[in-house]
């Protein structure tokens with residue numbers, strides 16, 4: 445089954461562990477982001493791996509190529525499924541990240557992916573604030589093609605951009621889609637949102653789900669509801 449990564453956006457390990465255990469989510473695929481990693485560091489990855497979780501380590505590296513190369517070499521040694529950089533760091537930075545990733549990577553099945561346009565941004569953010577003269581879909585596709593050319597194994601994008609990425613970058617180019625919300629959910633700071641069904645129907649390879657589950661009054665049943673929508677018909 446295609447993975448659904450649960451975003452463990454919690455302040456520390458204690459709260460994370462409590463949430464996983466009390467909702468019987470032991471062993472599900474998880475995403476570790478800046479909040480948890482900056483507090484707990486690499487040991488949190490070892491703990492989660494020891495508990496059987498596959499991991500998307502989301503630290504979105506974005507710096508000069510040499511710094512990203514060295515940082516990625518260290519991150520790759522943690523042996524996670526997915527690790528990411530910002531595509532806006534440019535082709536040279538992504539190539540450097542790939543070099544570090546390959547030198548440090550002990551798990552041959554892991555992937556380096558590039559974040560295109562954050563799902564919290566819309567066309568207005570791009571045009572009015574960042575002075576980018578193209579719409580989000582076009583910017584995402586340009587970044588995806590550049591990332592592929594530079595050695596990335598896939599991208600982070602919204603589900604709506606997956607079909608054009610697959611068409612232009614090939615079906616094996618991996619697409620991970622956050623900004624997932626059920627129709628009745630709050631969108632919070634997300635702009636380019638989609639439902640798990642939309643993500644599935646658009647051909648996303650993995651989804652990321654956070655607050656719709658973690659901030660829910662009934663996280664366990666919400667998780668089950670979302671994963672049911674995400675599964676292919678023949679897996680139901």
Ligand SMILES: O=C(O)c1cc(=O)[nH]c(=O)n1[C@@H]1O[C@H](COP(=O)(O)O)[C@@H](O)[C@H]1O
Nearest residue numbers: 451477502562563600622623652653654655
């Ligand atoms: O790289 C990411 O994971 C990411 C990229 C992006 O464009 N948008 C995005 O929301 N994310 C992450 O995906 C998660 C989404 O969380 P929720 O909005 O709570 O579902 C957060 O941990 C974000 O940091």
